[in-house]
Amino acid sequence: MAQKPRASPTMAHRVLARRLQRVRVEQARLSPEQAAHLVGVNHMTIRRIENATTSINHAQIEQLLDAYGVRGAARQTLLDQAREAAEPGWWHERYRPVMSAPYQQWIALESAAAVIRLWAPAHVPGLLQIPAYTAALHRALHPDAPPAHTDLAVELVHQRQQRQRERGARLWTILSAAALHPVIGGPAVRRAQHQALEAALTQSRTALQIVPLGTGVHPLLGAPPVRHLRLDSAEIPDHVVEHRPGATTITDDEDTVARWRLALDITAATATWPTTLAPHLPTEEEQHG
Incomplete structure (x- = not known):
């Protein structure tokens, strides 16, 4: 057996x-x-x-x-x-088919984080995605996956968002303006995702900064997507998750965490605090494909 x-x-x-x-x-x-x-x-x-x-x-x-x-x-x-x-995490039984081993490891940390800081250089991160965007991104990254797996992946991201809100965890995202431009799921999905981000700007536990396309050199230039997780436990130190192509690194090494935290801090100081995404969006012609 x-x-x-x-x-x-x-x-x-x-x-x-x-x-x-x-x-x-x-x-x-x-x-x-x-x-x-x-x-x-x-x-x-x-x-x-x-x-x-x-x-x-x-x-x-x-x-x-x-x-x-x-x-x-x-x-x-x-x-x-x-x-x-000994009890498995909420994600273990239902969502394992669409979770890599590293995903299962860092989701446990995210599920207990009091503060989640993100650097998102290429696309909107999961905790801010609408379902249609999640589905399109999953299909693009896993073209051979069955439709049932796409449905599970969408449900999993929704569960993460809901649990983050229920815990009252603070979400602080530094988004490259470049992440607003890819047509993921088609122009209509992109527009709907932009509208959802506009709504997120007014949410009390969500901080969203934008690094404009014309920004000069900053510490996260060329860096992969990174999440800094501050855990809701004095016994577990902060963790950093680096998402590189083909490899995800999870660490609580004090020096590594401090280096990424400083990079996030410095980049945050150069990023904008938008009241609207309009200055950072594709042109009207690009919006309509």
Whole structure:
């Protein structure tokens, strides 16, 4: 029987992993090798548990808590958290067919982010897309995908948008004016997408800046789409996701995150805060194809 695919780690799983690491280091004062020896596993198993790169194993966690001397209410709290962490993310069962492994990894971070900052150089990002735009973009990027997958991809983006609004997460997008020009889905879809962006300019939890076509050199010139995610958890640091052709990089490396955050800050200082998109849109002739 084929093994059921492992769910990508949710925020609850990541937080549990950090807490188990902290207990090992601060309370038990054990190295990964020492902890592994006490519970009879390889030291890499300890590292995978603490990096949330392996499925939740309740028996193994109980063994670790025994080895670390965790008792009473503290033990029960961690066991309760382990049960919560074992639950797959909302995207796991229904949307896996249209999600790459990196997509599943960063969607868990986005789903728990308090602030989402985006650099969008080539097209409108998912959290600001209308369904027809999402569908057209998915068909263009996945020409061999069945229609059912396009429908799922559209539904997934809608779910992301709805959950972001329900959480009250702040969305701050720096959009290159060039991203407003591609005809994705045809002129009518492009016009409808522009109208949706106009409406977004008035939304309280949405900040939308435009880098005009005539802008000079800035730190994000030539950069791929980037998302900076500030997590709604003091235990999980900021993450940056870089979307390069054929490869998505997800990191919480402090220096890398700081470098991208500075690039976003400097570019934001050069970008406009439009009250209308009109100055940045294609000409009337281009609009009508």
